[in-house]
Amino acid sequence: MAELRYRAGNIRNPEVHKIGIIALGSHLENHGPALPIDTDAKIGAHIAFQSSLQTGAKFLGIIFPAYELDTIDHGVHVSLETLKENVIRTLNDAKKFLDIEKVVIVNSHGGNIPLMSELWDIEDKTDMIVVFNNKVISSEGPHGGSGELSMAKVLGIVNENELDNQTNVNEYEEVGLYGFKQARRDDPNIEEGARDVEENGVYIDEEYGERLFTLAISSVLFDVEKLLDF
Numbered sequence: 001m002a003e004l005r006y007r008a009g010n011i012r013n014p015e016v017h018k019i020g021i022i023a024l025g026s027h028l029e030n031h032g033p034a035l036p037i038d039t040d041a042k043i044g045a046h047i048a049f050q051s052s053l054q055t056g057a058k059f060l061g062i063i064f065p066a067y068e069l070d071t072i073d074h075g076v077h078v079s080l081e082t083l084k085e086n087v088i089r090t091l092n093d094a095k096k097f098l099d100i101e102k103v104v105i106v107n108s109h110g111g112n113i114p115l116m117s118e119l120w121d122i123e124d125k126t127d128m129i130v131v132f133n134n135k136v137i138s139s140e141g142p143h144g145g146s147g148e149l150s151m152a153k154v155l156g157i158v159n160e161n162e163l164d165n166q167t168n169v170n171e172y173e174e175v176g177l178y179g180f181k182q183a184r185r186d187d188p189n190i191e192e193g194a195r196d197v198e199e200n201g202v203y204i205d206e207e208y209g210e211r212l213f214t215l216a217i218s219s220v221l222f223d224v225e226k227l228l229d230f
Helices: 014-018 039-055 080-098 110-126 135-140 146-155 160-166 181-186 188-200 206-229
Strands: 019-024 058-063 102-107 129-133
Touching (some): 019 039, 019 080, 019 206, 039 102, 039 135, 058 080, 080 110, 102 135, 110 129, 135 206, 181 188
Parallel strands (some): 019 058, 019 102, 102 129
16 A cells, blocks of 8 residues: 655644534525525535634535424424434544544534534544534524625625515524524523524625624634644
């Protein structure tokens, strides 16, 4: 077998080859008329890919399924157990074929957050160190709101002709999760986002979108640095 040149290219630390970065979003859910149904997947993949370029860590692509709370019915999702099994299988493949020992999961779909409580089991069944990076979710604001619209503008996936219709929350109840009353009662953050969209509307600001991406990517870079020292 050929001896691989792990120091070749623009690689600061050859140990970074043992680290993988994978996106976890959602491919099948409504985001209002201005955004495609795979908005979360494209945002997460962009963050993961750019982070891999800047660190030299392996880009592992994106996990296909996603989870969502029962009280939020705006797309096609799977059970938390099915998602966890898929993540474990995907990471074990990365370990087997790419010699990955540590991984950063870049989450860009709020419904996946409960997976964090399963990280111990994922680490146990993959024998990997797993970091769950949720920075973009904590920064972007309401579902289908100005943050996602602005990042979508950066990616070129927003239909600006539908911006005025994006705030028609009676027809597009997923924007701000406005129409999901039980979820709003259960989670103060969801309630706050729904009220924000209702009262203030939405906007597109490409500079704001760039800042959100920079913040999210920087957070992943920091995670990679920590894994290098671990």
